[in-house]
Amino acid sequence: MSPENDRTRRPFAMDEAVQILSRTPSTLDAQLRGLPDGWVNAHEGGQTWSPFDVVGHLIHGEQTDWIPRTRMILEEGESRAFEKFDRFAQFDASRNRTLPSLLDEFAALRRENLRQLAALHLTEADLDRRGRHPELGVVTMRQLLATWVAHDLDHLMQISRVLARQYSDEVGPWRAYLRVISGNQG
């Protein structure tokens, strides 16, 4: 299959990445704002995350991960490893917050970060610049920015999964057809 006909992979393109990144706050807002607390705080058992936890995690990413790492690649290249990302920061940071206030904060941070990204005027050559991840080793700017996009979508997927599974019992025999509940991907 020629690359232009391959519908399973897209090459990274800055304008397309920004189109997806800019849609995440409004997508979360449409899906979650105003839902009853029982759904906002639903999870999948044990230490799994609720939609509320996920939004806090996305906020922490805006504050400490994507743009700060972009700047580190530009300024320090491979010479210094990124700060480790704290996957649990939201449990303290979101305490006593409401979901609407987290959604507002995420939207504002994302808007500002996309503004900063645009202001960097990254070139194709910049996308090949390399940085150092504390665990993964050498990574490129292109990989970092593609991961920003995929990470958003990973967590959007998680939220729909967490919500759907609340009805794992209520759907009765339809469970067999619902891949989100049966766990089959198809």
Place this chain on the structure above:
Amino acid sequence: MSPENDRTRRPFAMDEAVQILSRTPSTLDAQLRGLPDGWVNAHEGGQTWSPFDVVGHLIHGEQTDWIPRTRMILEEGESRAFEKFDRFAQFDASRNRTLPSLLDEFAALRRENLRQLAALHLTEADLDRRGRHPELGVVTMRQLLATWVAHDLDHLMQISRVLARQYSDEVGPWRAYLRVISGNQG
């Protein structure tokens, strides 16, 4: 764990189900409207579906599945099986359509179907009424309506997964951390 502290399951409640069902059109709209065609038509290979295909499938569900089956349960109970649902109807029905027009149609159908659902004034006793699924056998109204909700969320999950996997290669070593790409659920 007492049921009221169990964050992994919600009992079916009509008002909550409607809150989720009413959010699906705007969630899809926020995520998809205006995305480049390459993303709207992205899929996971073989006969898997694109976001465009999924929206067409949701339209067909509004037209032939959820409310028609609700009415059949009320009118015929277990005496007659539901019509089979055509999982491939959208491939003809969506031909030569645009994504924006499908999004508009889905939103209008969902609004009308939720209006019809409200007009039925279903009671708790109605939720226990039984119908007959052509393959699954006896099902209840409660199970049908819970499945409507979970089915929406299943396909929202699918859309985020399809989009994310377009960057399976572009994310480089981060692939290991992205459950949407690695296929691990966590």
